[in-house]
Amino acid sequence: MIFWICTTSVVFIIAGVIFYKPYLGVALIIVSIPFEGIIDLGHFSIYPLETILAILVLVCIYKSVLGRDNCFRSTKLMYCCIPFVLCIMLSAVKSIELSLTVKEIVRWLELFVIYYITINLINDDKKMRVILYSIFLTMAMVSVFGIINYLNVFNTVEEHLTTDWRAVSFFGNPNPLAGYANLIIPVSFVMLMTSVCLWERITLGIFTVLSIIIWVFTFSRAGWFSLIMAMIVVFSLTKIKKRVVLPLMVFFAISAIAILLLPSNIKGRFMETTALNAAKVSLESRALGYPIGLNMVKDDLILGIGIGNYPLLIKKYTKAYEFTQDHLHSLYLQIFVETGILGLCTFVFWLVCIVRYLVSSLKALEMTGNYSLFVGLVGGVIVYLFNNLADVLTVHGIHLQWGIILGLAVVLIQFRESETCLKKV
Numbered sequence: 001m002i003f004w005i006c007t008t009s010v011v012f013i014i015a016g017v018i019f020y021k022p023y024l025g026v027a028l029i030i031v032s033i034p035f036e037g038i039i040d041l042g043h044f045s046i047y048p049l050e051t052i053l054a055i056l057v058l059v060c061i062y063k064s065v066l067g068r069d070n071c072f073r074s075t076k077l078m079y080c081c082i083p084f085v086l087c088i089m090l091s092a093v094k095s096i097e098l099s100l101t102v103k104e105i106v107r108w109l110e111l112f113v114i115y116y117i118t119i120n121l122i123n124d125d126k127k128m129r130v131i132l133y134s135i136f137l138t139m140a141m142v143s144v145f146g147i148i149n150y151l152n153v154f155n156t157v158e159e160h161l162t163t164d165w166r167a168v169s170f171f172g173n174p175n176p177l178a179g180y181a182n183l184i185i186p187v188s189f190v191m192l193m194t195s196v197c198l199w200e201r202i203t204l205g206i207f208t209v210l211s212i213i214i215w216v217f218t219f220s221r222a223g224w225f226s227l228i229m230a231m232i233v234v235f236s237l238t239k240i241k242k243r244v245v246l247p248l249m250v251f252f253a254i255s256a257i258a259i260l261l262l263p264s265n266i267k268g269r270f271m272e273t274t275a276l277n278a279a280k281v282s283l284e285s286r287a288l289g290y291p292i293g294l295n296m297v298k299d300d301l302i303l304g305i306g307i308g309n310y311p312l313l314i315k316k317y318t319k320a321y322e323f324t325q326d327h328l329h330s331l332y333l334q335i336f337v338e339t340g341i342l343g344l345c346t347f348v349f350w351l352v353c354i355v356r357y358l359v360s361s362l363k364a365l366e367m368t369g370n371y372s373l374f375v376g377l378v379g380g381v382i383v384y385l386f387n388n389l390a391d392v393l394t395v396h397g398i399h400l401q402w403g404i405i406l407g408l409a410v411v412l413i414q415f416r417e418s419e420t421c422l423k424k425v
Helices: 002-020 024-035 048-066 079-094 098-121 125-156 158-162 174-194 198-217 221-237 241-261 264-274 276-287 289-297 310-317 331-365 371-387 398-424
Strands: 039-041 044-046
Touching: 002 024, 002 048, 024 048, 024 098, 024 125, 024 398, 048 098, 079 098, 079 331, 098 398, 125 174, 125 198, 125 398, 174 198, 174 221, 174 371, 174 398, 198 221, 221 371, 276 289, 289 310, 289 331, 310 331, 331 371, 331 398, 371 398
Parallel strands: none
Antiparallel strands: 039 044
C-alpha cells in the first residue's frame, strides 16, 4: 500500500512539473533514458520512460486544445519520416506475435514523437541550456556509476578482466553504453572548447573526462571507431581549429600517460582490444549477420519478414552458424530484413533529408554564436549513423537521446530563421 502511494505521488509530481513547465518533460525523459526498463507491480507493470513521454504528450495536447500554448506548430523534417512510418505499419501485417510487433512500432514512434516535441518546446537559449546540462549531468551519473562498478570488479574479481569484463553501467551491455556516450561527447567537447566562462569550462571538462573514461572502459571497437570518425567531421567543420590543436595534443598526451599507468590487467585488455587480430575476429562474427539476414529476407524482398518477427524466426536460419544474437549487428540490415527494400529505401530517404537539411544550414549559422554548438550536435547526429553500421541502437532509449540531439540542432536553425525574419521586418 505504501509503495502504491509513493508511486502515485511520484507520477502526480512529474505530471505537475510537466504541466507547469512542459519543456522540463524533455529533461525528465533524458534523465530516465539510462533507467529504461519495467517496474513490476504484480499484475500491473510501469515503463518509466514511456510513462513520462505519455504524460508529456497528453499535457502538450491539452495545452494546444485549450489554446494556452501551441506545442505543435513546427514540423521541420516531420513529413520526411511519414513514408518510413507507413512502411513500418505495412510490414506489421505479417506480425507473428502482436506484442513484439507493437513493441518495435512504439520504439520508432517514440523517436519521432520526442523529436517533434523537442523542436516545439525548446524555443529559447535558456531552455536549450537546461536540456544540454540535463544531458551532461545524466551522462556524468552514468559514467561515475559505470567507472565505480568497473573498478570494484577489478579489485574484487580480478580474473574477470582477463576474460570479457567491460563497463556496462545502467545499460546491461557495453555496446549500448558506448553508443550513448558517443552521442554526448562531441557536444560536450565542442562546448568545452568554445566556453569563455572559467567555471563552465571546469564543469564541462569534468563531464567530458568522465564520459571519455567510461567510453574507453566499454572496450567497444565499433563505438571507438564511430566516435573517431564523427570527431574528424566535427574538427573539419569547426571554426576554432587553431584553438583545438593544443588541447587535443594535451588530451592525447594525457591519454597515453594514463594508459601506461593503468593496472596491468586493464592495460592488457586495452591492448588486446586494439589488436588487429581481435578486430578481425570481431568483424568476422558481425559479418555473419549478412548471409543470415539475406537468407531470411530472400523470399520477402519487398516488405520483409515483418517488423518484430526477427527474434521468432532467427533460430530457424542459424542452424549452420554460431550466431545467437538478438539483432543483426547493423540497424540498416535489420530494417531491410524486417521491412524489406521498401522500408530501407524510405528510411534512407529520411536520413538523406536530415543530413541535407543540416549541411545546408551550416552556411547560414556560420556567422552566429551558435555555430560551434550546432557543429557539436551535428557530430552527435552523425556518430549515431556510423555506430549503427555495427550495432542496433534502437534499444535502451538511445534512439530517443539521438532524437533529442537532432531536435536541438534543428532548434538552433529555427533560432537563426526567426532572427532573419525579425531583421527583414
